[in-house]
Amino acid sequence: MSNQSEPATEVSTAKERTTILTRREFTTLLIGSGVTMAMAAFLSEPLNPAVARMLEAQKATEGHGKRKRHWVMVIDLSKCVGCDYCVYACQATNDTTDDMRWNIRIDDETETGKVFHLTRPCLHCQHAPCVEVCPVAATYHREDGLVVMDYNKCIGCRYCQTACPYGARVFNWIERGDEPNPRAGDWGRPEVPRRPRGVVEKCTFCIHRIDAGLARGQMPGVDPEATPACVNICPVNARHFGDLNNPDSRVARIIASQPTLRLREDLGTDPSVYYIPPEGLV
Amino acid sequence: MAQLLRSRKHTTLLFVLWLLLLVAGLGVGLASGVHVLVNGLGVTNLTNQAPWGLWIVVDLSSIALGAGAFTLSAAVYVFRLKHLEAIARAAVFVGLLGYTSAMLALLMDIGRPDRFYHPMIYWNVHSVLWEITLAVMLYTTVLVLEFVPIAIESLVPHRFHFLHRLAHFLHRVMPVIALIGMSISMIHQSSLGATYGILTARPVWYSPSAPVMFILSAIAGGPALTLFLALLSGILLNKDMLPRRVVRDVARLIGFAALAYLYLKLWSWASTTYYSRIPERETGLELLNLNTPYGFTFWWGEVLLGAVVPAIIMLWSRLRNNRYILMFGCALVIFGLLIYRWNMTLSGFTVPLNWNPGVRNVEHINIYTPSLVEWGVTLGIFCYGCLAFTLGVRFLNLFPEAKPMTPDTETAPVAVEHTPPASEPPMQPQPSGAD
Numbered sequence: 129m130s131n132q133s134e135p136a137t138e139v140s141t142a143k144e145r146t147t148i149l150t151r152r153e154f155t156t157l158l159i160g161s162g163v164t165m166a167m168a169a170f171l172s173e174p175l176n177p178a179v180a181r182m183l184e185a186q187k188a189t190e191g192h193g194k195r196k197r198h199w200v201m202v203i204d205l206s207k208c209v210g211c212d213y214c215v216y217a218c219q220a221t222n223d224t225t226d227d228m229r230w231n232i233r234i235d236d237e238t239e240t241g242k243v244f245h246l247t248r249p250c251l252h253c254q255h256a257p258c259v260e261v262c263p264v265a266a267t268y269h270r271e272d273g274l275v276v277m278d279y280n281k282c283i284g285c286r287y288c289q290t291a292c293p294y295g296a297r298v299f300n301w302i303e304r305g306d307e308p309n310p311r312a313g314d315w316g317r318p319e320v321p322r323r324p325r326g327v328v329e330k331c332t333f334c335i336h337r338i339d340a341g342l343a344r345g346q347m348p349g350v351d352p353e354a355t356p357a358c359v360n361i362c363p364v365n366a367r368h369f370g371d372l373n374n375p376d377s378r379v380a381r382i383i384a385s386q387p388t389l390r391l392r393e394d395l396g397t398d399p400s401v402y403y404i405p406p407e408g409l410v
Numbered sequence: 411m412a413q414l415l416r417s418r419k420h421t422t423l424l425f426v427l428w429l430l431l432l433v434a435g436l437g438v439g440l441a442s443g444v445h446v447l448v449n450g451l452g453v454t455n456l457t458n459q460a461p462w463g464l465w466i467v468v469d470l471s472s473i474a475l476g477a478g479a480f481t482l483s484a485a486v487y488v489f490r491l492k493h494l495e496a497i498a499r500a501a502v503f504v505g506l507l508g509y510t511s512a513m514l515a516l517l518m519d520i521g522r523p524d525r526f527y528h529p530m531i532y533w534n535v536h537s538v539l540w541e542i543t544l545a546v547m548l549y550t551t552v553l554v555l556e557f558v559p560i561a562i563e564s565l566v567p568h569r570f571h572f573l574h575r576l577a578h579f580l581h582r583v584m585p586v587i588a589l590i591g592m593s594i595s596m597i598h599q600s601s602l603g604a605t606y607g608i609l610t611a612r613p614v615w616y617s618p619s620a621p622v623m624f625i626l627s628a629i630a631g632g633p634a635l636t637l638f639l640a641l642l643s644g645i646l647l648n649k650d651m652l653p654r655r656v657v658r659d660v661a662r663l664i665g666f667a668a669l670a671y672l673y674l675k676l677w678s679w680a681s682t683t684y685y686s687r688i689p690e691r692e693t694g695l696e697l698l699n700l701n702t703p704y705g706f707t708f709w710w711g712e713v714l715l716g717a718v719v720p721a722i723i724m725l726w727s728r729l730r731n732n733r734y735i736l737m738f739g740c741a742l743v744i745f746g747l748l749i750y751r752w753n754m755t756l757s758g759f760t761v762p763l764n765w766n767p768g769v770r771n772v773e774h775i776n777i778y779t780p781s782l783v784e785w786g787v788t789l790g791i792f793c794y795g796c797l798a799f800t801l802g803v804r805f806l807n808l809f810p811e812a813k814p815m816t817p818d819t820e821t822a823p824v825a826v827e828h829t830p831p832a833s834e835p836p837m838q839p840q841p842s843g844a845d
Contacts, residue, residue: 228458236768246766257611263540264525264532283528284451284521286461287539290758293611294765295773299461299521302452325450326521391765395610409767 198273199333199348200372201359202379202388203247204404207366210235210245213315214358214367218249220311221334221357223318228298230331231358238408249358250275250296250331251391251399258288258297267328273372273400274333282327289328293392297330316357333369349377372400432797439790442783446518455781459773460759464780465519468788469512470602470751472795473546474624475744476508477632479553480588480595481663487588496656496811499560501636503802506553507795508632509546514791538604545598552591555580564806600625606754611765613690614698615758619678623671623750630667631747633660634720638740641733643803650816651809658727661736664743665724672717694761701775704757707749716746732818 149157210233218224218231231249238244256275258267266281267288289297303325309318320336323329334356341347341354348354349370359367370377375384379402382388388402389409446453456463478501485491486498517523529543559577566573580587603624606615637660644651652660682691698704723729723739730736762773780788802808 234766234772236766236770236772239769244768246768248765257609261537261539262534263537263543264528265534265537266528266532281525281528281532282522283525285519285539286521287537287605289458289461291609291611293763295459295763298458299451301456302450328521389767391767392611403767405767 195373196271197374198372198400199252199338200273200370200379200383200400200402201249201333201356202368202382202402202404204366204368205244205246205406205409206404207364208245208247209364209366211363213361213363214247216311216315217357217361218331220309220313220315220317221319222332223309223312223320223322224298224329225304226310228300228329230296230298230329238406240408242406242408244406244409246403247358248294248296248391249333249356249401251294251397251401252333254398254400255396257291257293257395257397261287261291263287272338274335274338275330276332276335277327277329279323279327279329284326284328286328293395293397297328299328300325315361349379429797429800432793432800435789435793436797437790438786439788439793442786442790443518445783446787447523451519451521453781453783455778455784457776457778459762459776460756460778462519462755462759463778464784464788465515467748467752467755468791469515469519470755471748472508472511472515472791473602474508474599474628474631474747474751475635476505476512476553477595477599477625477628478634478636479505479508479556479632480549480591480599481629481633482636482660483556483584483588484592485663487585488592491659493653494656494659496652496809497633497636497640497660499806499810500640500651500808501633502553502556502560503806503808504636504639504799505632506550506557507798508635509550509553511791511795512546513550514794515787518787538601538608542598542601542605545594545601549591549594549598552587552594555587556584556591559584560806560808596625599628603754606758609758611763612758612761613688614694614761615754617678617682619674620754623674623678626667626671626674627747627750630664630671630717630720630743633667634664634740634743634747637661637664638737638744639799640809641737641740643809644812644815645733647803647812648815649809649812650814651812653811653813656811657733657736658730661724661730661739664740665721668717668721668724668743672713672721675713675717690764694757697761697775698757701777702757702760704753704760707753711749712746712753715742716749717743720746 212233215229215231215233219226219229222230224230231247233245233247236244236246252273252275254269254273256267256269259269259275262268263285264281264283266278266283267275268278270276284299286299289295289299300323304322312318319334337354337356338348341351344354346354347370348356349359349368352360355369356367359369368379368382370379372380372383374380382404383402386404389405390399390402393399454463482494482498482501485494517526520526529540530547534540559580562573562577568574600621603620603622606612607617607620609615637657640651641657643649682688683695695704720739720742723735723742729739756778759776759778762771762775764773766772
């Protein structure tokens with residue numbers, strides 16, 4: 129029934145719209161598109177260096193004028209002798225058992241058969257797969273580049289363990305009692321409370337030392353009290369810690385002047401641990 | 411309830427024994443569950459290298475096997491295949507059992523069951539697991555809404571008018587609920603595959619095809635379980651629970667889904683291992699074949715018995731028309747789905763991570779075998795499903811169109827089908843008048 133009325137409607141529309149674009153419509157369109165293009169030109173970084181500089185400055189600062197920090201660790205594989213001191217100091221300081229070490233040592237070799245020792249803390253990736261997969265945001269990026277855990281949020285699903293490319297995460301399979309830490313004493317003493325059963329944990333870069341040290345006015349990587357335990361104890365000075373965003377820090381100078389490698393850079397995780405390769409390793 | 415129990419006859423000794431067996435299994439599950447809750451996940455064989463195991467397989471499989479609910483509800487309410495309503499109720503019930511089983515398995519599996527609600531409060535929208543958790547919770551709600559009218563109709567006496575009005579209302583808005591259910595299911599059924607598929611660091615897992623393979627196998631496996639259970643209850647009760655036409659159409663749906671799944675599976679295999687090579691993936695598969703029966707279970711379990719054979723059974727009418735062969739086909743689809751979920755979950759963990767810069771293989775192969783407690787919990791969840799379905803068939807009106815059994819060979823299937831049931835309104839309006 130509606131078929132019959134359709135041609136009539138078409139005719140009437142055509143009659144009304146003799147002018148395709150009225151003057152008002154044309155002007156509105158012109159001004160609108162002009163404003164849009166101007167805004168786009170102003171805001172897009174390549175067209176407006178001023179805006180680009182502003183955004184850059186915004187990225188580099190924390191908001192209250194201070195430069196944003198980025199804590200990184202440099203581990204010199206050409207110096208490391210594989211003594212395990214850093215492993216034990218970490219265990220004592222962060223109160224971990226032998227089978228839930230946050231910082232592990234492996235023996236590896238170059239293609240020419242030269243053996244070298246590699247220690248691996250959490251790499252504190254800037255694009256951390258564990259942060260991306262956590263269903264409750266219990267693990268997250270801090271402003272200063274650290275990847276940290278909120279033990280009160282974690283539900284213990286262990287997807288982060290599955291996703292971490294470096295096997296850096298350990299789960300609290302059992303409830304830990306009051307038994308003393310196997311490494312406490314010689315290697316330091318526990319500085320953080322034990323984690324409850326059923327949550328995932330990992331290396332924190334000794335976040336408690338960093339935060340408390342900064343509050344006291346100390347500089348992590350310079351003052352031992354504010355520096356990770358594994359860095360302090362290294363007998364051959366193979367580990368360095370500091371703020372990569374401060375060009376005067378030791379880590380920034382090493383990374384700027386020496387070739388370094390990071391683990392599985394192909395994955396795009398952007399780790400915060402840089403290794404100085406041993407001789408013979410590309 | 412006593413009235414209800416008395417009204418049903420035929421409580422055979424075998425039935426009572428079956429119930430007792432299930433209750434015993436449930437008891438084992440309960441004891442194992444308490445053991446885990448009290449002593450923690452340390453009692454399992456899970457490790458930091460293989461942190462997921464049997465329970466995750468149970469979880470993935472029960473959700474996939476519950477997919478009959480969304481598939482068949484969508485077929486009835488969204489695609490208007492009204493005759494499939496004969497199986498939709500059973501599918502919803504099986505779906506509800508599947509999703510509750512998955513929740514039980516997850517509750518056992520997470521380290522802090524007391525924080526199960528955290529994903530609802532602390533959102534990480536970037537996490538595929540967050541999306542799954544939310545979708546599973548929402549979809550279970552949908553299943554409950556779909557199940558409530560069935561329960562009210564079957565169990566509540568007529569004098570409770572309010573409840574019956576509620577059931578009637580829910581029945582009327584069912585198309586909307588089914589549409590929502592389908593949307594949520596389409597998302598999370600595939601996201602379960604993405605859980606593994608997105609992990610770039612694990613070359614055995616990393617595959618963009620995993621999400622699609624998960625949902626296709628679920629579309630085959632979910633209806634397969636429902637159809638299997640319908641046929642099995644029919645044989646035990648000497649009834650035809652579903653009209654022939656419904657059995658045929660559901661079987662064909664399973665067959666086509668299995669074919670689609672097979673097609674993608676073979677291409678996924680060929681494109682990543684045969685026509686191209688990723689060194690890490692190649693090494694990973696070599697390690698798997700050296701240390702586990704991965705290759706054998708893949709080709710024989712997942713591909714041949716899990717997809718090829720059942721697709722032939724479902725799509726070849728001569729085989730399909732024998733209910734025992736059809737049941738065998740359904741069982742094969744389910745078997746293949748279980749093998750796929752098992753292989754998918756464990757293969758990625760078995761192959762060690764490769765992050766060291768040198769040439770040594772510093773991490774070891776992680777062979778995981780479930781502990782007795784894990785099997786105990788799994789047995790409990792399985793018995794829960796069986797018990798609930800047994801009682802459901804007995805006390806709920808799951809198969810509204812059940813009729814006394816006719817032998818497979820007696821009826822010529824096509825001839826009977828074309829006469830529509832008397833209760834059904836004519837499908838198309840009569841063509842009257844000129845257009």
